Amino acid sequence: MKLTNVKIPDLKIPLFEATPGQFWCILGRNRSGIDTFFNLLSPGHWKIQDAEIRLPKDMGIFSFAGQQAVFEQELKNDDTDFMDRLDPGTSARAFIHDPDQHADMIRAFAMDHVLDQGYRQLSTGQTRKLLLLSRISSGSRWLLIQSPFDGLDKAGCSQLDLALDHCRSCGMGILVFVYDPGDIPLSATHIAVIENGTMTRSGSRQEILPRLFDLQGQANFSANVTDLKLAETAFSKGVASGETPHSKELIRLEDGHAGYSGKSVFSHLNLCMSPGDHTLVSGPNGCGKSTLLQVITGDHPACYRNRLWLFGTRRGTGESIWELKKRMGIVSTELHRNYRVSGSVLDCVLSGLYDSIGLYRRPGPEDKKKALAWLERISLSDKAEFAFRTLSYADQRLALIARALIKLPGLLVLDEPTHGLDRTNRNAVLDFLSQVAAEKLSTILYVSHREDEFRDFFVSHIRMENEPPSGIKGFCQPHGQ
Template identity: 40%
Template sequence: MINIKNFQHDKLTIKNWQLSKAQSWCVLGKNGSGKQYLDQLMTGGLTDSTAQKCLLPSVDKVALVSFEKQQSIYEHELKIDRTDYLDVQDIGTKAKDFLPASKLDDPLIEAFGLAHRLEYGYRQLSTGESRKLLILQAIFNGVELLICDNPFDSLDESSCQALSKVLRDLCEQGITVLLLLSNRLDIPSWCRNIAFIERGQLEVIGLLESEETIRQLDALLDLEQDSLAWPDSNCRRENINSSYLVKLNRGKVSYNGENVFENLNVCIKPQQHTLITGPNGSGKSTLMHLITGDCTQCYSNDLEVLGFKRGSGESIWQLKKQMGIVSSELHRQYRVNAELLTVVVSGFYDSIGLYQQPERKHIEIAKQWLEKVGLLVHAHRLFQTLSYGEQRLALIARALVKSPYLLILDEPTQGLDELNRYRILNFIEHLAEQNHSTILLVSHRKDEHLSLFKQHIRM
């Protein structure tokens, strides 16, 4: 089905790689290793290359599901949004319209937990739900090669199990499944063949059950110790004079007559680091949007945030100057193609992009954080030219630059490789030790349930 020999491109090198029909493959690589160029090769987007042999399936028989594709569809949905010209909110393309009409009763939709979301617009779906929708679309369209880039990120445990079973069954039905992963723990047991990519060079490792394969992966993905000094924290703000950072009484949010949650009580005190878990669609991100003010129903709720009663005349910026935020929603919205350094500095001003001359000390602190997350070398590259994982690291640095009083992390490690996940979790533990920022973390991963969390909210 796929036979590549001595393939050479400025961004990608493959000596010898063969994928047969109905095989399962995993390509493991760190952030910025070149996995996105492998995407482009398989989908016909990589030109100016040479090869002794390069047999690929027809482009119309290949489907790619990635964060970048999800972002592209989201941006298209924003462009066609007609809310400003209508008397009601334009929800855009409905989830059911991504699927063949003849398949809307297929049991796979129920297995993926999307049966009740078919009438929702694409922009109303969570990151995990939109990814599952695109995978269903590919399956129903009869692809021969399905490429999934970190498909298990942002999915709850039951969704991961359901997706893993579907992908395994696809192989048994004759479809070749190629997983591009950043974490060894995400490799499913049924995925037999392993390759590794680093600096754009793909190397076939072997079979998953081979002890030699495991030893090679351990060596390639060794978690180095971070010896860099912690960035300057002299921009800390005064503590909030309030008993609670967040206090929500009988909270309720609903859309189109359907409740996301109701009768929800949340109290978070200073230094009461809080973990929030729950299945996809349970309202975790909606709760975060309620707290940040990005959900306008915050004004119809009995809600206090950072000492302000919502709806009492405070501005959203009075609150956000005390917050650091990392979320898929922010990542989706950060479409300004600015330099990476500008993106991180914008965290001091709570803006998407930078619209004023920054202070010199802010630039220096931003550089320190870029060095800490391993991106200083890319400081003057355009944000949109970085891989998804590198962009996520930059947005984490953006949230941390001002040492926020309330740090809201909605699945911050989504798209990150093992090393960078290790770094971010280390950052979180270090921040907790400083007794300044109070951390709210939304996560599906059990290995992120750190001992520092004093409260666990299950949605």
């Protein structure tokens, strides 16, 4: 692989060369040009005058867009409407070419115990590992991987790092693209840095790592306190007559349980949240963190089989889920995958006021002003009229966070919301959530496996575990214990 004299609007690369057996880590902030470089390496996509671009033909590419394409194909094949149960999707085994031949690699990825599960039964981290296994088992001698560690717990990151190092030792060439210096794989042999649209340095790990500059900068998502107070007033006026956001419990789940196709994902879980009880949920991949949130938001049928109350109302008693969702703001990988409609970035943020995927009402001038203020806050105001689907994955995720926060809901449900964000944007989101918590504007239910996201404003911490044969007990305790 060799690139020479690359000059395009978002990226300049004087020289980049990688050979089989090398493990390159490409590091850059969101909007630095790193995503342009990733796309540049997709064979057949670019012809640049005066540039030399030599790419291997046997490239296995893993990207956010590719993962989305698999998800959309699974939706097309969903037969749930014709079955008496949820269609689990294509079996994990079917994604891997000759599973028996690749048994050692499957075990290295800790995926041997889920091969007979359906794609839609897997956690986000497990689907990422499965698609990587699919690329490796197809015979690719080069791997091009976008943000490989997003969605993986600490053990999963270590397993993946070791598995990729094993691939390198077998003579494969590997390029991983990360947005945070903390995500540089331990087994990477080489590092290249992209800043402000230019590859500023590249070389061996020993050469680059000691001189690695701080890429993080100073992003700022903090809202003006006056803006927050005005939003709080607007929210309070929208609450049902005679009720305040602090008058009832937000969530009560007693002996909670959920699963798929007769297999339990979690059980014996108790959760109670009142206004101000900001709660962190953590645990390994596959333990049911996202499933728990789906039960709470009404996106899993187990919500009707549980003793579950939302905003004081028992689920399954004739209540409208849409009335309940008016009081929630939600960011999740599932929402991101389902947000497939056409429409602008501004439309996306505005749709949060109506709890819709896409914008189907004509917003008033005040609503537009509020949405534009949020886009300014996340540094996307210049892309307000861009099509949402044309943004990078990271910018799409920021827009969805603004969509959730625009109405400052009583309950803010965030399922690993910082996927694809660099450290600056991740910290800026968390700093803003700290301010939301301090101003008592929303109560936060937050899923994460990243220890650098465990902030002091969390009051309680639910630590979930993978379900053993005897059943598990997810438990809630004061944060920090």
